[in-house]
Amino acid sequence: MVTQTQNSSGLLGTVVAVQANFYRVRLERPEGENSPQYLLCTRRTRLKKIGQQVMVGDRVAIEEPDYADERGAIAEVFPRKTELNRPPVANADQILLIFALEEPSLDAWQLSRFLVKAESTGLDLCLCLNKTDLVAKAQQQSWEERLGEWGYRPVFISIAANSGLEQLLDRLKNKITILAGPSGVGKSSLINKLIPSVKQRVSQVSGKLQKGRHTTRHVELFELPDGGLLADTPGFNQPDLDCDPAQLAQYFPEARMRLAQGNCQFNDCLHRNEPNCAVRGNWERYEHYLRFLEEAIARQEAIQQTRDEESTVKLKIKASGQHQYEPKLETKRYRRRSRREKHQALQDLYDSQSIEKLYEELEDY
Numbered sequence: 001m002v003t004q005t006q007n008s009s010g011l012l013g014t015v016v017a018v019q020a021n022f023y024r025v026r027l028e029r030p031e032g033e034n035s036p037q038y039l040l041c042t043r044r045t046r047l048k049k050i051g052q053q054v055m056v057g058d059r060v061a062i063e064e065p066d067y068a069d070e071r072g073a074i075a076e077v078f079p080r081k082t083e084l085n086r087p088p089v090a091n092a093d094q095i096l097l098i099f100a101l102e103e104p105s106l107d108a109w110q111l112s113r114f115l116v117k118a119e120s121t122g123l124d125l126c127l128c129l130n131k132t133d134l135v136a137k138a139q140q141q142s143w144e145e146r147l148g149e150w151g152y153r154p155v156f157i158s159i160a161a162n163s164g165l166e167q168l169l170d171r172l173k174n175k176i177t178i179l180a181g182p183s184g185v186g187k188s189s190l191i192n193k194l195i196p197s198v199k200q201r202v203s204q205v206s207g208k209l210q211k212g213r214h215t216t217r218h219v220e221l222f223e224l225p226d227g228g229l230l231a232d233t234p235g236f237n238q239p240d241l242d243c244d245p246a247q248l249a250q251y252f253p254e255a256r257m258r259l260a261q262g263n264c265q266f267n268d269c270l271h272r273n274e275p276n277c278a279v280r281g282n283w284e285r286y287e288h289y290l291r292f293l294e295e296a297i298a299r300q301e302a303i304q305q306t307r308d309e310e311s312t313v314k315l316k317i318k319a320s321g322q323h324q325y326e327p328k329l330e331t332k333r334y335r336r337r338s339r340r341e342k343h344q345a346l347q348d349l350y351d352s353q354s355i356e357k358l359y360e361e362l363e364d365y
């Protein structure tokens with residue numbers, strides 16, 4: 001447990017953008033009306049030494065604020081409620097998954113894949129369907145019913161027609177939300193709509209933070225007008241399902257509900273052909289489950305195989321270009337020497353006056 005820092009300023013904030021060694025921090029309680037709301041901070045050496053990373057979404061304590069220059073130093077990172085690696089965001093409360101009803105047409109398989117991926121993070125999930133202006137009411141209702149069977153109650157919006165946005169904003173209030181969804185569904189349009197003032201685009205304030213904007217590792221948090229932060233992530237069309245096959249059923253609300261009502265005969269049931277399975281049945285996405293399961297198993301097997309091969313064989317490429325695996329010879333393992341041991345070795349070399357050896361040692365010291 002990290003205790004509150006002893007720093008005199010008692011200044012707390014949330015990291016809203018990270019780029020290289022700089023962190024843009026939004027202050028919780030700006031000092032005064034004219035003092036800055038954001039400080040560009042570095043990370044204290046002490047944090048580097050203990051390997052404490054700072055992520056977007058982290059709640060931090062700041063030392064030595066320089067309001068004139070809008071600079072500061074992060075002295076402490078508070079324990080995280082949640083932590084996601086891809087995208088790298090700390091303390092996120094939920095994922096806002098956005099799809100369009102048309103342009104591009106809503107595809108059940110693609111939607112299902114994104115839903116499963118989102119469920120696998122363990123964060124809450126809010127599904128939003130955009131572009132209601134492009135479909136007839138009946139089509140919207142049919143999706144509403146269908147998704148209800150899947151276990152989801154989507155928020156229907158039209159950014160173009162300005163509809164449903166109040167309801168959506170309500171779901172985002174005072175939360176850290178990660179925005180995700182395929183290309184072309186309206187993610188950028190939504191950000192522009194919800195955050196009308198360009199000034200609120202937190203990373204635009206600084207040239208330094210702007211550079212990495214469209215790289216996959218770059219995440220920025222946008223401040224919502226009524227409180228709350230929205231993390232923009234790059235669009236992707238086919239999320240990889242890299243989850244544990246045994247966990248997959250937990251990422252389908254329909255399967256979760258069946259497992260809550262009854263048990264499978266076998267504890268390690270994968271819900272395929274096993275006898276007395278509580279999950280197998282006549283529900284629409286059962287075929288999605290089966291296909292994703294095969295994918296997750298294949299992925300796991302491929303990883304295992306690569307590991308096995310790496311540990312026992314090495315790839316040799318012959319002059320003819322032919323690839324051949326050969327058994328690996330036992331590699332000599334070097335034990336990492338402690339600093340004290342290294343120091344002693346240097347002292348010995350110095351004493352023996354072997355200058356060349358001494359230089360060699362100094363290079364990796």
Ligand SMILES: Nc1nc2c(ncn2[C@@H]2O[C@H](COP(=O)(O)OP(=O)(O)OP(=O)(O)O)[C@@H](O)[C@H]2O)c(=O)[nH]1
Pocket residue numbers: 130131132133134157158159160161181182183184185186187188189190234235236
């Ligand atoms: N008809 C209609 N078009 C919309 C709506 N919302 C967004 N669009 C349009 O959809 C297109 C794609 O919107 P973007 O906001 O760029 O989509 P995106 O999800 O950010 O796409 P990527 O940047 O590729 O990830 C644009 O031409 C928008 O004008 C809507 O509610 N109705």
Ligand SMILES: [Zn+2]
Pocket residue numbers: 264265269270271272274276277278279280
């Ligand atoms: Zn089962």
